[in-house]
Amino acid sequence: MSDALRAETVTITGHNDDEIEAYLARPLDAAPFGGVVVIHHMPGYDAATKEMVRTFAAHGYAALCPNLYSRQAPGAAPDDAAAAVRALGGVPDDQVVGDVDGAAKYLRALEGANGKIGVIGHCSGGRHTFLAAVSLPIDAAVDCYGAAVVTPPPAEFKVKMDPLIDRSADLSGPLLGLFGADDQFPTQADVKTLDEELTKLGKEHEFHSYDGAGHAFFAVDRPSYRVEAAVDGWQRIFAFYGKHLAA
């Protein structure tokens, strides 16, 4: 396998049949490849997220990140779009599910696709990953420090974000969870609660929490970056996808 890839902005059909912007990267090798839907974090469809999309393509997956803020802020800079969406109270869960479903369909239809679909997201995208995995047929989901899966945000946050743990029985495929031991959203107690619930339900999952890491330890452009946790986390992500998204 080479690491040659092609990356570009495309238009996909998202929730409610809306045409939305998305960033696609795909390997140039002819071998059959799995697909990965990358769900961007609350700061938006930004450069760091697009870099992750290209990283998956360099490792042999077609990866696609739908711009979840396409409707509210078409064509806006990622930080302006994120600010506009924050002021509007975020994006509704059903819209996210529809957009991820549209991205998965786009990836499955690519020439060379093997039909397997993974999803990954960080922070709010981690919660959206769990949401997608209990709502859609997903072959492998990676939740990186998704908040509000177990415990709702405090009332003073003034944001509507329903917990999802009650929907764990609907988890459609294996789940890899990567967390920072020092994170407060989610806390280690939240991680333990979800771990126990999935074990009780017999749902395949693998959780890792890193000491010395807090929230956003994968973010290479932020002071929260923790190199040891991030490097180990990426290795676990590729091992997990290698096992579950192979042809």
Added chain:
Amino acid sequence: MCTYLTEKIALTGSGKGQQGWMGLTQATVYVDHAVHARFTHTLNIDFTNPDLGPAARLAVELTEESALALADAIHAALGAAPAGLTSVNQP
């Protein structure tokens, strides 16, 4: 941590952004990750005019000390001026 905590107020005034001066109608104030400031978390303020689109935004990311000093300075400046001088119903 991502707080999602957002205070939103309506306001009246103007600001200078990427495309020059514009009227401002709204501000959101929140504690969350910074886009540019070299800190994990900052107090962020977006002054906006949603009618002009998402790019109509003046954004600041401040440390806690800076934000509180700014709030004190606003109170001090207004307190030193005659009451109502800068009101929306000013004389």
